[in-house]
Amino acid sequence: MNSPWRRFLQRRIEFPIFRRLGLSRPGLDVLEVGCGSGYGAVLLSRLKPKSYVGIDLMPEMIDLALKRKDVPQADFRLMDATDMRQIPDASKDVVVIFGTLHHIPRWREVLSECGRVLRPGGAIFLEEPSVSAIRLTDFLFHWGHPKEALFTWRELEDRLRDIGFTVKRRCRLWPLRSYCAVRTPCP
Numbered sequence: 001m002n003s004p005w006r007r008f009l010q011r012r013i014e015f016p017i018f019r020r021l022g023l024s025r026p027g028l029d030v031l032e033v034g035c036g037s038g039y040g041a042v043l044l045s046r047l048k049p050k051s052y053v054g055i056d057l058m059p060e061m062i063d064l065a066l067k068r069k070d071v072p073q074a075d076f077r078l079m080d081a082t083d084m085r086q087i088p089d090a091s092k093d094v095v096v097i098f099g100t101l102h103h104i105p106r107w108r109e110v111l112s113e114c115g116r117v118l119r120p121g122g123a124i125f126l127e128e129p130s131v132s133a134i135r136l137t138d139f140l141f142h143w144g145h146p147k148e149a150l151f152t153w154r155e156l157e158d159r160l161r162d163i164g165f166t167v168k169r170r171c172r173l174w175p176l177r178s179y180c181a182v183r184t185p186c187p
Helices: 004-023 039-046 061-064 107-117 131-141 153-162
Strands: 031-035 049-055 075-078 092-098 118-128 167-175 177-181
Touching: 004 039, 004 075, 004 092, 004 118, 004 131, 004 167, 004 177, 031 107, 039 049, 049 061, 061 075, 061 107, 092 107, 107 153, 118 153, 153 167, 153 177
Parallel strands: 031 049, 031 092, 049 075, 092 118
Antiparallel strands: 118 177, 167 177
């Protein structure tokens, strides 16, 4: 979560892939789910967002994020991503998730909440490892990801479609898959 290795992955792999998938426009209202220590905010600040809100369930991560001096306009909040009622409906242009859904047993609810807070035509950029990679790391390092949070990429894509997203682009760099999915505008 808060290690040089994790920051390296975000900086050198995940963020560049999100950029190639279309995360590039400045002046957007951005929400990051699972912001951790705030390093994603540093990367996302390169896009010159209109606003940035980062949420995390762990108080110690929010404490670290609030101490950052390199993203003074960032708004970090302690919040459960399955219940983001503090964030108004259709108030965000972009939601970014740097590989945290596989830690959340109620990941389907997180995606529903992301859909709720996105404006019609807004996009979600997310990256997740394969189930086999998660199981391997759990075996090797005893990390213990919740079984309810393990989902296949097909289940992820099906859930996105079920709640009104269209998967526009995907990139597979094993063991990761990254997505850009757009909230279908209401007719």
